[in-house]
Amino acid sequence: MTKTTPNYLRIHRGIEPQEPTKSEQSPNLITSFWNSYSDATGWRLDPRASRKNEMLELLPAVTSETPHEHDDEFAPVVGRIAATRLATAASKLTEQILRTRECLRQREAELASSAAMLGVEHDSKVSVDQIEQSLSDAMEACKCDAAALYMLDEDTRYLKARSVVGLPVERLENPPRELRGSRGDLEAMVQDIVTIDDMNADSVDTWNSPEPFAAGICVAIKVDDIPIGTLWLFSDTTTEFGNTESAIARIVATNLSLLLRQAPQAEIFDSPQPHQALQEIAQWQYESLPVGSALAEGWRVDGMIESSEPWATGWHHWDVLPDGTLMLAIAEATDPTATGAMHAAVARTALAAHSGYRHTPAQLIQRVSDTLWQTNTGEQLVSLTYAHLDPETGDGIVASAGTISALISSRYGYRPLISNLSAPLNTSMDSNAANHEFHMLKGETLLAYSKGFAAAGANQMTLGGHIRTAMQFEDRSPLAMLRRKLIDLPLIEERGALTLLRT
Numbered sequence: 001m002t003k004t005t006p007n008y009l010r011i012h013r014g015i016e017p018q019e020p021t022k023s024e025q026s027p028n029l030i031t032s033f034w035n036s037y038s039d040a041t042g043w044r045l046d047p048r049a050s051r052k053n054e055m056l057e058l059l060p061a062v063t064s065e066t067p068h069e070h071d072d073e074f075a076p077v078v079g080r081i082a083a084t085r086l087a088t089a090a091s092k093l094t095e096q097i098l099r100t101r102e103c104l105r106q107r108e109a110e111l112a113s114s115a116a117m118l119g120v121e122h123d124s125k126v127s128v129d130q131i132e133q134s135l136s137d138a139m140e141a142c143k144c145d146a147a148a149l150y151m152l153d154e155d156t157r158y159l160k161a162r163s164v165v166g167l168p169v170e171r172l173e174n175p176p177r178e179l180r181g182s183r184g185d186l187e188a189m190v191q192d193i194v195t196i197d198d199m200n201a202d203s204v205d206t207w208n209s210p211e212p213f214a215a216g217i218c219v220a221i222k223v224d225d226i227p228i229g230t231l232w233l234f235s236d237t238t239t240e241f242g243n244t245e246s247a248i249a250r251i252v253a254t255n256l257s258l259l260l261r262q263a264p265q266a267e268i269f270d271s272p273q274p275h276q277a278l279q280e281i282a283q284w285q286y287e288s289l290p291v292g293s294a295l296a297e298g299w300r301v302d303g304m305i306e307s308s309e310p311w312a313t314g315w316h317h318w319d320v321l322p323d324g325t326l327m328l329a330i331a332e333a334t335d336p337t338a339t340g341a342m343h344a345a346v347a348r349t350a351l352a353a354h355s356g357y358r359h360t361p362a363q364l365i366q367r368v369s370d371t372l373w374q375t376n377t378g379e380q381l382v383s384l385t386y387a388h389l390d391p392e393t394g395d396g397i398v399a400s401a402g403t404i405s406a407l408i409s410s411r412y413g414y415r416p417l418i419s420n421l422s423a424p425l426n427t428s429m430d431s432n433a434a435n436h437e438f439h440m441l442k443g444e445t446l447l448a449y450s451k452g453f454a455a456a457g458a459n460q461m462t463l464g465g466h467i468r469t470a471m472q473f474e475d476r477s478p479l480a481m482l483r484r485k486l487i488d489l490p491l492i493e494e495r496g497a498l499t500l501l502r503t
Contacts (some may be wrong), residue, residue: 043083135165138252142245144233151229188218189227195241215239219249296391300501302479307494313340314496326389330498334381343380361399369431381424394440401433406448411471414464452495
């Protein structure tokens with residue numbers, strides 16, 4: 001549970017309003033749009049109208065070009081209903097833009113904090129207000145008109161604006177600028193601080209300021225003497241900066257460095273780690289998966305799961321039943337989120353509970369389906385393939401429901417075992433699982449795999465061909481060879497596979 005201070009107890013120390021700088025005097029995009037709206041439609045928003053309801057109130061637009069003695073002769077170009085619909089849609093877009101900008105401000109602050117950690121992974125929630133307040137304090141103390149925080153990328157090639165004060169928030173949307181050629185930033189990283197009393201004092205000796213101001217201070221932000229960014233303070237007029245302004249800039253830069261570094265640590269001590277539960281789930285999933293081994297004399301089994309998320313929505317399992325029959329199972333939830341991991345866990349628990357007594361593959365799949373159906377609090381859709389195999393004869397039966405495919409390959413080629421996909425479990429009360437009988441000879445490998453392979457471009461022919469190659473080389477770990485062959489395959493969806501080799 002995250003600790004937060006209630007709004008009614010929070011002391012707000014707002015940023016003092018600054019005089020608009022030259023960079024802010026350009027017309028705001030939103031204001032410019034509403035001016036164009038009035039010019040094009042002949043209507044304007046009524047500022048006195050209540051904004052509690054969605055229906056906006058409009059008034060005829062009156063501009064300096066409209067003769068006041070003939071107002072009745074100048075009717076609006078667009079009707080009131082059409083203008084209201086357009087204004088309502090524009091208002092919603094405006095709200096979305098403002099929300100996006102606020103999210104951008106927060107994200108830029110978090111990225112600035114991550115740069116200060118020098119490669120340490122964390123999930124910080126650094127305060128945007130704290131960073132902007134530091135910039136505002138430095139700007140006020142040095143009698144400047146604007147301030148900006150720029151952070152280096154991992155390759156130390158570019159500087160990106162992460163926080164600005166006294167500048168339009170659109171600066172955060174600008175692309176990063178190259179460090180190469182930015183003399184002011186480079187010299188500050190070497191000398192700690194550079195004061196520029198007149199940006200245009202020498203047309204040859206350019207400082208390449210990121211903003212068009214007359215003077216400025218650039219101070220390096222460092223962590224363990226390693227530069228991670230720069231702080232710029234800008235002035236509209238030429239200014240002779242002295243030792244006082246330099247000292248203030250250094251102090252603020254040090255404060256920013258500490259703030260960016262301590263934000264993740266404060267989060268660790270003040271609130272629980274947000275992904276700790278997911279990490280524990282992932283650890284449990286990893287530890288509960290069986291390890292590839294000899295399942296019986298002459299039979300080797302192996303499995304794999306590759307996921308781009310901390311969790312997995314699939315699993316595989318094998319065992320020897322009391323009557324000596326080999327059992328294999330591979331499953332995957334339809335939901336790719338952490339909720340899908342829960343669905344998969346329910347299916348796995350059901351399989352363990354129902355596999356201890358006599359059953360056929362179709363019966364066990366139906367029992368797992370019944371469990372999902374009876375415990376259903378949502379769409380617990382799970383694909384499951386379950387097989388029985390006699391280790392003496394190589395005869396087997398497999399039942400499948402969902403999107404898991406299977407094939408059997410030898411050194412001479414491969415043959416599909418399950419290729420007609422069906423509805424996953426819990427789609428309906430009856431599983432409608434498809435049953436197939438098969439036989440495995442020595443030197444053959446059974447491969448069952450999830451739909452994640454096909455999503456990345458590896459079809460049945462590709463997988464069967466790689467297993468066939470492994471059989472030709474008499475590889476006792478065909479799944480390991482398959483993974484090596486597909487190492488460059490993009491991980492678009494989670495991939496799970498299971499192999500059974502008869503040696």
